[in-house]
Amino acid sequence: EDDRYSIPPAIAAFKKLVYKDRVFTIQGPGSASILNVLWKHIEKDKLPTMTGVTPEIAFNPVRRHIFGVMDIYPNQMRLLVDYMIKDFKLKEPRVAVVYADTEAGKIDLAPTIERLKRYNLTPVTKEVLNPGAIDATTQVMSIKRYQANAVVFPGTIPTTVTPLLKDLRKYGLKIPVFGSWAAMLTEDVNLLGEAADQFYSIHAVSQWYDKGHGVEEMRKITLKYHPGTEKTTPRGSMYTHAWIMSNVVVEGLKRAGRNLDEEALINALEGIKNYDTGGLSGPITYSSASHKGGNSWKIHKADPIGRKWVPLTDWRTAE
Template identity: 40%
Template sequence: MASASYDDTLKLCVDYIMKDLKAKNPKIALVCPDIEFGKAGFKATKEYLKKYNLEFSATSIINIGDIDATSQILTLKKSDPDYIILHDALAGLISFFKSAKKYGLRSKVFGSFYVSDEENIKVTGDAMKDVLAVSPIGYWSDNTPGMAELRKITTKYHPDTKLMIRSYTQGWLTSMICAEGLKRAGRNLNPETLVEAYETFKNFSTGGISGHVSYSKNNHKAGTMNKMYKVDVKNQTFIPITEYREPAFKD
């Protein structure tokens, strides 16, 4: 993996609620789809809430193909959680935000990886204006050395470029890691030596495009660091409100 996992993004949602907002006995609900992606997120968040002696106040299923979430939003509104952690994707996200706006859902919404996709802002507009969402990968407008270099090189070859979406920076990050691995593997390049080269990464800096990258023989996951972002509806992007962070509690 080139960055933190979905589970790590969910952990930052909980940490931010408890440590930054200093919530006292908050009612936290989870919205997720009834597929493995959702089930894994449910399990990880449930276990992490225990670190704070908490449990879900409510859960709701919105599947990724659902085009309407009226019943789910009305049920959530009735249970009135302080915070909702949204762990969904595709149409499920759009349905959530449109229905939440329509029915006046008041709970503060935090989102995991797919919530922090710029396409969601394009489609839902100001329905997302108060959302906070987590990403392990930065955005085009981020004020970091790595992103400045990304913009410089991109506009050198494509001068008319004004903005690239996160999928572009995700590809850039993966390419950075791949290039460094190839460099470390040297001329004796084969699958085994490339893996061995990756396993020498220890706090490899991406210049803020992601958190530091580390691999080992026993762990091929780049790290667990994420940033919390707020929504910039006008520019259809996300603005960081934290630096990269590890989960407050280790597994």
């Protein structure tokens, strides 16, 4: 069912799946805003759900019927700020924060500000850049006026970071930009040329073209059924993410055995410890007290020449 990335169609799709199709389990949604609304319905209808997003409200406290395969959003921003300060080693950091005035932007903004305070830093400016914007001149002029030497972009998606990177280059600001995981949903940023040369992002899954036996198996099976599509069909990180989600659900079904019902599947998933994805992600672990699954991320850099995301770190966990 297509929720069109909108809450009313998502609620309608959920009700159809539950009351008309009477499904046993679902995967999705792919929007934090939608899960923030749907999680109460999921719990009420006791439907085992493997979701592609991990807003903290759906996982803390643990929700009996909701599972994920990556860490909650606040930890990605903590880790991203840590990397910017400790690894990138900015001299006298003057950090500008650009965010979208959306649910995802607000979810990521709070831990960003909190983590900067840990290093005795306050943003020199906070700028709003919403989805649909085609120009970021106002935001870039403010960043320039406050002499920022780095930008953190909570709640990033490719369509919002694109105008920012283009206008930073247009106005001669060669400063690093650090964006959250959704910036890597596609390869769009890597197609921006020199404008993307100092863009860094974070993700909980590997890319289609990365190394690892799990990644190789994903490519092999995919191309067996869709030969030749490696040249014609771009597969962003969401493809890997969905692959992991499906693998974990299948593992849970196997462990649940023949006496399968909703509770059996949930109990089986909660029994998964240090599940090895073969490099598709860090290890996945569940318990009755935690359903987020993953707790690790990698920092990546855009590569406008190779047009690929380049991993800069191994899997890291937030302190």
